[in-house]
Amino acid sequence: MANKITWKEKTSFCVGDTIKVHQNIIEGEKQRTQIFEGLVIGIKGHQGLKSFTVRKIATSGVGVEKIFPLETPTVIKIEVVKKGKVRRAKLYYLRSRVGKKAVKVQDIFVKKVELTKEELAEQEKLAKLKKEQKEAQEKEKRPEKTKEERRKIMATEVKEKRKKKKKKKTARKERRDIR
Numbered sequence: 001m002a003n004k005i006t007w008k009e010k011t012s013f014c015v016g017d018t019i020k021v022h023q024n025i026i027e028g029e030k031q032r033t034q035i036f037e038g039l040v041i042g043i044k045g046h047q048g049l050k051s052f053t054v055r056k057i058a059t060s061g062v063g064v065e066k067i068f069p070l071e072t073p074t075v076i077k078i079e080v081v082k083k084g085k086v087r088r089a090k091l092y093y094l095r096s097r098v099g100k101k102a103v104k105v106q107d108i109f110v111k112k113v114e115l116t117k118e119e120l121a122e123q124e125k126l127a128k129l130k131k132e133q134k135e136a137q138e139k140e141k142r143p144e145k146t147k148e149e150r151r152k153i154m155a156t157e158v159k160e161k162r163k164k165k166k167k168k169k170t171a172r173k174e175r176r177d178i179r
Contacts, residue, residue: 003089005043005052007070007078012117015040015091016084016105021054021068022077033076036066039084039105041091045070061099 003015013019020037038056045051050070058064068075084105091105 003043005050005070006117007075011078011080012120013040013078013080014084014086015043015089016086017080018082018084018105019054020077020079020081021066021075022079023068024074024076037081038064038066039091039094041065041094042089055094057099063095 004012005014006012017040018038019040020035023034023036025032025034036054036056038054040052041055042053043050044053048071051067052070053065053067055063055065086105
């Protein structure tokens with residue numbers, strides 16, 4: 001898929017994810033690591049020529065974007081902070097937004113551990129199993145109603161509906177009489 005990318009077969013991330021990019025910067029003879037944390041707003045290219053755009057909001061609400069080539073030697077490490085749930089391949093519409101709305105995407109929180117595709121699939125399976133177990137427990141807790149109880153409930157609901165209809169009819173008759 002065009003909106004999903006794997007970096008050095010370790011970290012995979014998609015458009016909408018919040019990531020930290022550790023970049024090696026050389027200034028004269030000194031060397032340092034700079035971390036750029038932001039939202040992935042686009043992935044473009046093909047095969048070895050892929051690049052991804054990361055956007056963050058800097059001080060005083062100014063948006064900063066950096067385009068990182070996938071196979072660059074300056075990128076040391078990529079961490080996925082949050083997984084985002086989006087329906088678009090490019091999130092360029094966030095450029096026109098201001099403040100927190102500029103980086104607001106529906107989030108799925110992730111631990112600060114680099115996860116592979118298999119581990120992500122296992123986590124999703126476990127989440128589904130837990131959800132099914134909770135539903136089964138809730139069903140056990142709920143006492144099932146007998147047929148008689150259900151009939152009584154239905155009868156009271158029907159009576160209430162009939163009363164409402166009668167009130168509406170009388171109100172209409174009164175309106176006609178006034179005219």
